[in-house]
Amino acid sequence: MTRSKSSITPTTRTRTTTKTTTKTITESSSFTPISSPARGETRLAKGIPKRSEDYSKWYTEIVQRAELADYAPVKGCMVIRPYGYAIWERIRDALDAMFKETGHVNAYFPLFIPESFMKREAEHVEDFAPQCAVVTHGGGQPLEEALYVRPTSETVIWSMYGKWIQSWRDLPILINQWANVVRWEMRTRLFLRTTEFLWQEGHTAHATEPEAVEETLRMLEVYRRFAEDFMAVPVITGVKTESEKFAGAVRTYCIEAMMQDGRALQAGTSHYLGALIMAHSDDDGLVLPPKLAPLHVVIIPIFKGDAERAAVLEKAAALRNAFQGSGVTVRLDDRDNVSPGWKFNEWELKGVPLRVEIGPRDLAAGRAVLVRRDTREKRPVALDALKDDITRTLPEMQQALLARALQFRAENTRPVEDYASFKAQMERDIPGFVNAPWCGEAGCEAALQEETKATIRCIPLERSAEPGACVRCGKPSEGRVVMAKSY
């Protein structure tokens, strides 16, 4: 029997376990020069550092101020707030639908894992035991056998499969689980690495190894499509080197994305949120791809006095109602206690793709002003054409974000033949990806990492055989690998 596991880091385990886990991130220090305050010199997102000033701080602030997440009372843990969770739900639902198309079914396995299960697989203990939370007491008494809070459900799932699978006739089994897992990380970052995190793990059992590998690659492709089609983040699919692969795995597949600071992020389930944020957002806040935005359009009414107020709100409400059932989510921000300008800034911070401004002057002209979050383009649109325009613009924005990210990646990906150029490249503000020949030896890889702080992100699946000389040691190389600084 052969296993396959897919979470966001596709990996093939010993005994033919295929584990799929992929993760992608991006940060930046100089960026796509797209956003600048509309007017004046005051930064709109007051108090948030620019990406170029302090990328980490920028990221942390954006996450909190956009109300995606907040720090929890427990070290290393976070609360995913409603707005952040709404995005997560969209990510989850999209992936879930894609998994089901491939024949997966969902199930749920317990949070606790008997200690004996952990120890059953030597590799598993070595890999995970140090970063596990262990429950030793229950019901007010010491437990006879300690229970591990799952760092993954692999062992439990396979013990159940053992019961369920009587013969090859029962195969294949394709089960996916959406769950939380706990890994006691030393250092945490909102969405990118927290002690407890939400993820998805697919565990499949196959009759033959080729079938298992095929399954893994199929899931890898699902992750790639999701990243590109929904997150608008282009990724490179590849295989991890021996030293970078998932612990205990025979092989680990991955998808790697470039963040705005030219660093690589392996994209994986809950990393998706971090990647999203870092790939598209700017100094004024989030920029969300329409397919994952909980709110697509916000309508900001502008008026003085009661008469104008009534007239404007009536039109605004009619516009909002026109979208009911259309799949486009629209909110009319009719709050009285904040000014229109304040609302502009707030919704920009939250990354809402489109804003409709509607005031007396617009009413008189039978139009409204439509503003794009990604490009900041402002244009008047006739009221009766607004719905169609918005319906058309959202997919355009989705495409534009992907195109922009692709262009950014292309601009920051370079072939390199010699070590001096490679090192120079990694010193740049935006180090980016480097395609370079590598000899395949672990020692050389370790030295390279030590000397440059860069890692071999992956051996791309789509690479052509290209005899050459290793960028570092000069020994023969079969082809190029992707090297980058990473998250």
Add this chain to the structure above:
RNA sequence: CGGGGAGUAGCGCAGUCUGGUAGCGCGUUUGGUUCGGGACCAAAAGGUCAGGGGUUCGAAUCCCCUCUCCCCGACCA
């Protein structure tokens, strides 16, 4: 675990060196004027100064201990 920073009103901070009535901005509440890129005036509410111990007539401030968070590194989805 190492290095750095921080904990004072809901939020952001000053005050700490040099001990002496707990401050500022934002937000909140009330009233009024406003509203096309973070409006204005007036009034009001709001605090175990992270926690514990010590020194002192007196501690946010000085001493000792503890906890927590953030950032940078080593480890990781």
